[in-house]
Each structure stands twice: as C-alpha cells, then as structure tokens.
Amino acid sequence: MTKYKENIMKAVFFTAACTSVLAAALICLFLFINGVPAMAKIGVFDFLMGTSWKPNNIPAVYGIFPMILGSLYITAGAVVIGVPIGVLTAVFMTFYCPKWLYRIFKPAINLLAGIPSVVYGFFGLVIIVPFIRDCFGGTGSSMLTASILLGIMILPTIISVSEAALRAVPASFYEGGLALGASHERTIFYLMLPAAKSGIMTSIVLGTGRAIGETMAVIMVAGNQARMPDGLLKGVRTLTANIIIEMGYAAQLHREALIATAVVLFVFILIINLLLSLLKRRAD
Amino acid sequence: MQYVNKALKERLKSYRKRPVSLLLFLPVMISAAITMGILLLLTGYIIVKGIPNIKPDLFSWEYSTANVSLMPALINTVLMIAISLLISVPVGALSAVYLVEYAKSNSRLVRIIRITAETLSGIPSIVYGLFGMLFFVTTLGWGMSLLAGACTLSIMILPLIMRTAEEALKAVPASYREGSYGLGAGKLRTIFKIVLPSAMPGIIAGIILAIGRIVGESAALIYTAGTVAKIPEGKDFLLDSTRTLSVHMYALSSEGLYLNQAYATAVILLLTVLAINSLSAYLAKRLTKS
Structure with a gap:
C-alpha cells in the first residue's frame, strides 16, 4: 500500500516537473504556428527587411525593419547609459560603501528593481520627456528618452549581478594587489574587475534582455512612430510597442504579422539566452 | 570580507x-x-x-469616471495574485521536489527542465501576454478574463518559484533526511513532514518575489485579463474581465485625463513594492540566522 502511494506521488512530482517544459513547448508552438505562415505569406525578406509598416494601406505593407532597428538602437542606448553607471555603482557598493551606508544602498537597489514598469514609464512621461523637450527641442518622446529610461530600468539588474560577481573574487587577490604596492583603486580596476569579468558580462547580457523585452515603459516615452529611426531626438517604435499598440484592433494578416513580430522578438531572446549559457559554461 | x-x-x-x-x-x-x-x-x-x-473618493467601491476609484483594481490585483499562486506554487514546489529528491542531478530530463526554466524566465512579458491571448483567450475560449490572466501569470512566475524552491530544498541538510529515514519514515513522509517544512521560509521568500512580479505586471495582462475596472462577481466571476492596479495605472496615464489619480495610484504601487521588499528582506535575515 505504502509502496503504491510512493509511486503515485512520484508520478505527481514528475508531472509537475514536466509542466514547465510543456509550457515552454506550448509557447513556442503557438507563436510559431500563428506567426511563421504570415511571414511566409508576406515574404520573409519583405517582412524582416521591409522599411515601411503600413497595415492600413491597400495593399497593406508589413515590413518590421524599422521596429527591429528601433529595438536595437534603444537597447544599445540603454546599455551605453546603464552599464558604466551600474558597474561603477557595484564597485562602490563592494569596495567603498561604509557599513551604515550599505544598509541604505542595498534596499534602495532592491526597491529600484521592484518598481513596476508602468511607474517607470509614468516617471519618464512626467520628468524625462519634458526635460528632453526643454533641453533639446522636439516633442520629447524620442529614442534618447527611451534609452535613458531603459538605462535606469536595467541599473538594478546590472548592479546586483555585478556586485555578486565582485564579492565572489577571492579577497587574497585584493590583498596581493595592495602588497605589491598598488593603491586601492588600481587594485580594484586592474585586478578585481578583470577577475569578475564573466559575472559582469552576465549582468550586461541580463540587462540587455530586460531592455529589449520592455514594453509598457517604452511605449509611454518613445513616441512610437512606425518609420525608420532617424536621429536621437525623433520618435521610434520598438518590436514590443508594435505588438501591444496594434494588437487591440488587428485582424487577419495584420494580426498574424504582429504575432510574427513576437516571433522575431522571441528569436532575439533565444540568442541572448544562448549567450548567457555560453558565459555560464565559461565561468564554470 | x-x-x-x-x-x-x-x-x-x-x-x-x-x-x-x-x-x-x-x-x-x-x-x-x-x-x-x-x-x-x-x-x-x-x-x-x-x-x-490620495482622497477617500479613490477608494469607493464602484469605479466611475467621476471618482476614478482604484478600489476595484486593488481587489482584482489581490484576486489575480491569489489565483496565480494557487496554480503555480503547488506545481513549482512539487517540481522542485522532483528535481532535488528524485531526479539524478545530471540526467537528461533535469537538464531539459533547467534549460526550459531558464528560457521561460528570460521571455519578455509581452510574449507571455500574446501566448495567453492565443491560447487561453482564443483557443480555450475563456475570453479576456481573470482566469486567462491568472493562468498566463502563473506560467510567467513558475520559473521563479521553481528556482527558489529548489534552492531552499537543497539547503536542507542531508542529516535531516537521514535522521528521518533512520527513525523508519518512508521517502514520502520524509519529504512532507521533514524536508518541505524546513524549506518553507525559502519557498515563502520565492512566493513573495512572485507577488512582486504580479503586482508590477501590465504588458502580459492587457490582452489576457482585459481592462474592465469592475470587481468580478457572480457564479462565473473567473470569466469576467478585470484590470489590476498596474493596468489601471497605465490606463490612467495613457488617457492623460486623470494625471492626479495616476500619481496617487503610483504611490500605492510604490508602497506595495516597499512592503513586499521589506517582508522578503526580513525573511532573508531570518533564514541566514537559522
């Protein structure tokens, strides 16, 4: 009887463990079944490299190249802004922060990580957009605004992962550096940071993933014009924004083209995941 | 150091x-x-x-364009959290039990589960939302509803629950299990009476993190749970369309008519995040102490 129960429960545990695999398979299946035929119908090249997106024209034109570029530019901008600040803040927290200040800094970073993206978007809308409008002109909803906002949003990811990487470097490295006569700063920048390289790279890749997948905050500040990005101060539309803005009223091929947009986004995420696992393997 | x-x-x-x-x-x-x-x-x-x-009007029971009440959204958020956790916590905890207690650590299945869990945790919420819309809303025919939203979210938080539960189970000393076996308990009894209770604080810490994600989520909900600002009621309340606090906040700020109420909603969201963070920090501190 007990043996019987043990086996049944083992099967239950096993089924639970398979749920996540099933979920991932279902997600891939539904996205690809609904998205790939549309890509084929539009023409893979026309879809991926087409420079205009006009679903309301007759005949409709579905080219998502502007959105691909938009996502890549904004993500690159976010990385350029967020990575230096994030990594250096992690250096501060590990090597400079006195204990009393650390007790404030650590929860502060956790708070930044927990703030919902709509609140970030709202913050961007009421602070960064007017600021850019006043300083540089234009409408304020632009590639630059979105990059700054995303740069802020990826900070907590970069800071906490980099900090963990820096703390994982053996203290003997630091002591060795000092013993050779190098200053605190030189030891940190020439010994500790290179030693924590793979962890810091991981933090950057994680941040990139978060930036490219971000939706709500971006649509509130990026302007969302579906045209080729031209200039930092012009509006752009990202892949994520394209999906959420038009999904509400899209039908037929238009709808499928939006799902195909998600497939492209999904492929980007898979590439990022692949990078992550390569980094992890190298760290081991 | x-x-x-x-x-x-x-x-x-x-x-x-x-x-x-x-x-x-x-x-x-x-x-x-x-x-x-x-x-x-x-x-x-x-x-x-x-x-x-923040005025008393914001907390009136029914939403209207006159009071722009956030009360329905607040209650919907709590409902959404409860239903999502009800689905994903048992699944996540039990699968962690399988991974830690049953599977051989380098078997092919474990590797596949790890890889899929990692992939799932990297997928942006908009993709979850789209999947939820295609699967729960359209294919299963639930329409935009509380249930469709909660199912979408429970898939989204599953990797988080799995990972934290797995770490918590691994942290339970092997001597606990050996002691239990030594006293004549079977594997199942050991898991449910010894291992899971000792891992509980870690599992709860994961649940709190998951609550934080649900509270902050909006992109995955707009096309799965919809944006109706009403508390679901009646027999089929699971199939009613609902908006959570984050979606409410998005609706307010994108309409641009209710900026003041959007500020107030943002304060409530910030306070929620702060409460969740303090709770998990408190738990983490207790965990490291014991």
Whole structure:
C-alpha cells in the first residue's frame, strides 16, 4: 500500500516537473504556428527587411525593419547609459560603501528593481520627456528618452549581478594587489574587475534582455512612430510597442504579422539566452 | 570580507600623491550618486505629487469616471495574485521536489527542465501576454478574463518559484533526511513532514518575489485579463474581465485625463513594492540566522 502511494506521488512530482517544459513547448508552438505562415505569406525578406509598416494601406505593407532597428538602437542606448553607471555603482557598493551606508544602498537597489514598469514609464512621461523637450527641442518622446529610461530600468539588474560577481573574487587577490604596492583603486580596476569579468558580462547580457523585452515603459516615452529611426531626438517604435499598440484592433494578416513580430522578438531572446549559457559554461 | 578600511579624509589625502587613483575614484562616486539620486528623484517626485491626491473618493467601491476609484483594481490585483499562486506554487514546489529528491542531478530530463526554466524566465512579458491571448483567450475560449490572466501569470512566475524552491530544498541538510529515514519514515513522509517544512521560509521568500512580479505586471495582462475596472462577481466571476492596479495605472496615464489619480495610484504601487521588499528582506535575515 505504502509502496503504491510512493509511486503515485512520484508520478505527481514528475508531472509537475514536466509542466514547465510543456509550457515552454506550448509557447513556442503557438507563436510559431500563428506567426511563421504570415511571414511566409508576406515574404520573409519583405517582412524582416521591409522599411515601411503600413497595415492600413491597400495593399497593406508589413515590413518590421524599422521596429527591429528601433529595438536595437534603444537597447544599445540603454546599455551605453546603464552599464558604466551600474558597474561603477557595484564597485562602490563592494569596495567603498561604509557599513551604515550599505544598509541604505542595498534596499534602495532592491526597491529600484521592484518598481513596476508602468511607474517607470509614468516617471519618464512626467520628468524625462519634458526635460528632453526643454533641453533639446522636439516633442520629447524620442529614442534618447527611451534609452535613458531603459538605462535606469536595467541599473538594478546590472548592479546586483555585478556586485555578486565582485564579492565572489577571492579577497587574497585584493590583498596581493595592495602588497605589491598598488593603491586601492588600481587594485580594484586592474585586478578585481578583470577577475569578475564573466559575472559582469552576465549582468550586461541580463540587462540587455530586460531592455529589449520592455514594453509598457517604452511605449509611454518613445513616441512610437512606425518609420525608420532617424536621429536621437525623433520618435521610434520598438518590436514590443508594435505588438501591444496594434494588437487591440488587428485582424487577419495584420494580426498574424504582429504575432510574427513576437516571433522575431522571441528569436532575439533565444540568442541572448544562448549567450548567457555560453558565459555560464565559461565561468564554470 | 570588508574592503572599506580607510576613512574618507585619509583617503582624499592619499590621492594627492596618486592622481590616477583619484581619476578612478571620482567616476565611482559619481555613479553611486547618480543611482541614489535617480531613486530619490523618482520616489520623491511621485510621493510629493501623489500623497495630496490620495482622497477617500479613490477608494469607493464602484469605479466611475467621476471618482476614478482604484478600489476595484486593488481587489482584482489581490484576486489575480491569489489565483496565480494557487496554480503555480503547488506545481513549482512539487517540481522542485522532483528535481532535488528524485531526479539524478545530471540526467537528461533535469537538464531539459533547467534549460526550459531558464528560457521561460528570460521571455519578455509581452510574449507571455500574446501566448495567453492565443491560447487561453482564443483557443480555450475563456475570453479576456481573470482566469486567462491568472493562468498566463502563473506560467510567467513558475520559473521563479521553481528556482527558489529548489534552492531552499537543497539547503536542507542531508542529516535531516537521514535522521528521518533512520527513525523508519518512508521517502514520502520524509519529504512532507521533514524536508518541505524546513524549506518553507525559502519557498515563502520565492512566493513573495512572485507577488512582486504580479503586482508590477501590465504588458502580459492587457490582452489576457482585459481592462474592465469592475470587481468580478457572480457564479462565473473567473470569466469576467478585470484590470489590476498596474493596468489601471497605465490606463490612467495613457488617457492623460486623470494625471492626479495616476500619481496617487503610483504611490500605492510604490508602497506595495516597499512592503513586499521589506517582508522578503526580513525573511532573508531570518533564514541566514537559522
């Protein structure tokens, strides 16, 4: 009887463990079944490299190249802004922060990580957009605004992962550096940071993933014009924004083209995941 | 290891002889100041603008364009959290039990589960939302509903619950299990009476993190749970369309008509995040103590 129960429960545990695999398979299946035929119908090249997106024209034109570029530019901008600040803040927290200040800094970073993206978007809308409008002109909803906002949003990811990487470097490295006569700063920048390289790279890749997948905050500040990005101060539309803005009223091929947009986004995420696992393997 | 060994004054003095070190020291300080400054600006601005706008009207039971009440959204958020957790916590905890207690650590299945869980945790919420719309809303025919939203979210938080539960189970000392076996308990009894209870604080910490994600989620919900600002009621309440607090906040700020109420909603969201963070920090502290 007990043996019987043990086996049944083992099967239950096993089924639970398979749920996540099933979920991932279902997600891939539904996205690809609904998205790939549309890509084929539009023409893979026309879809991926087409420079205009006009679903309301007759005949409709579905080219998502502007959105691909938009996502890549904004993500690159976010990385350029967020990575230096994030990594250096992690250096501060590990090597400079006195204990009393650390007790404030650590929860502060956790708070930044927990703030919902709509609140970030709202913050961007009421602070960064007017600021850019006043300083540089234009409408304020632009590639630059979105990059700054995303740069802020990826900070907590970069800071906490980099900090963990820096703390994982053996203290003997630091002591060795000092013993050779190098200053605190030189030891940190020439010994500790290179030693924590793979962890810091991981933090950057994680941040990139978060930036490219971000939706709500971006649509509130990026302007969302579906045209080729031209200039930092012009509006752009990202892949994520394209999906959420038009999904509400899209039908037929238009709808499928939006799902195909998600497939492209999904492929980007898979590439990022692949990078992550390569980094992890190298760290081991 | 504590690296901070010099007082600031002493350090500044030593830079006089070492200009390169000063050059490296300054950006570090500036970056830390920027990070802190951003947080203070964000929270400060929202709190200053939001607190005066928190009025009793915002908490009236029914939403109308006159009071722009956030009460229905607040209750929907709680419902959404409850249903999502009801689905994903048992699944996540049980699968962690399988991974830790049953599976051989390098079997092919375990590797596949790890890889899929990692992939799932990297997928952006908009993709979850789209999947939820295609699968739960359209294919299963639930329409935009509380249930469709909760199912979408429970898939989204599953990797998080799995990972934290797995870590918690692994942290249970092997001697506990051996002691239990030694007293004649079977594997199942050991798992449910010894291992799971000892891992509970860690599992709860994961649940709290998951609650944080649900509260903040909006992109995955707009096309799965919809945006109706009403508390679901009646027999089929699971199939009613609902908006959570984050979606409510998005609706308010994108319409642009109710900025004041949006500030107030932002304050409520910030306070929720703060409460969730403090709770998990408290739990983490208790965990490391024991």
